[in-house]
Amino acid sequence: MDFLSPLLACFTEYGYLAVFSVLMLCGFGIPIPEDVSLVAGGIIAGLGYANPHLMVLVGLAGVLGGDALIFFIGRHYGNRVLAYGPVSRFMTPDRVDAVERKFTHYGKRMMFMARFLPGMRTAIFLCAGMCGKVSAKRFFFSDGLAALLSVPFWVYLGYAGASNRDWLLMWMHRGQLSILSVVGVIIALLCCYSLVKRIKRSKSCICK
Secondary structure, three states: OOOHHHHHHHHHHHOHHHHHHHHHHHOOOOOOOHHHHHHHHHHHHHOOOOOHHHHHHHHHHHHHHHHHHHHHHHHHHHHHHHHOHHHHHHOOHHHHHHHHHHHHHHHHHHHHHHHHOOOOHHHHHHHHHHHOOOOHHHHHHHHHHHHHHHHHHHHHHHHHOOOOHHHHHHHHHHHHHHHHHHHHHHHHHHHHHHHHHHHHHHHHHHHO
16 A cells, blocks of 8 residues: 555656556556556546546556557567566566466466466466467457456546545455455356366267
8 A cells, every 4th residue: 555645646647648657567567556556546536637437448458558568578579588687587487387387277267367366467478478378369358358347446446435545445455355256256157167068068079
């Protein structure tokens, strides 16, 4: 929460461009929480400095733009990007191994889940581009779906709590837990769907 006050000052001064720029940088893994940035955008809208609906669109553009840039850097440069100084310090062998294990376990569902894993998001999107197993269409669909769930929530929460900071802080904490719960349910449903499809496919093969 230490980030909130300076973000509010910056966003109030420079408006939508500042919100978009900070969210783009969040895609590169800078240590500014994306949810706090979105809430700050909502707060300045609630205080009359911006339109809340336009702020949601700006938030979506910034979030998806940063993610896409990371993905396509991995797609274009492949493993060569790991030799670049700042990337090599961030993408340590242990972190790359952890991401690859998650891909092995969850498959392409990781593209949706990554939005809710702040410490792993940049690494996951970079590895997704590097490995070549995730199409651009799949990436945009999964990441876009996750962003449509999270971005409006945080912006409108900031908008609703702009004049009541104590209420806002309480619901920011609750909101994080709520989103994780919803994501857990969605992932469970996707796993059940995949299992049912696999069972039907195996029965079909037996019948043949």
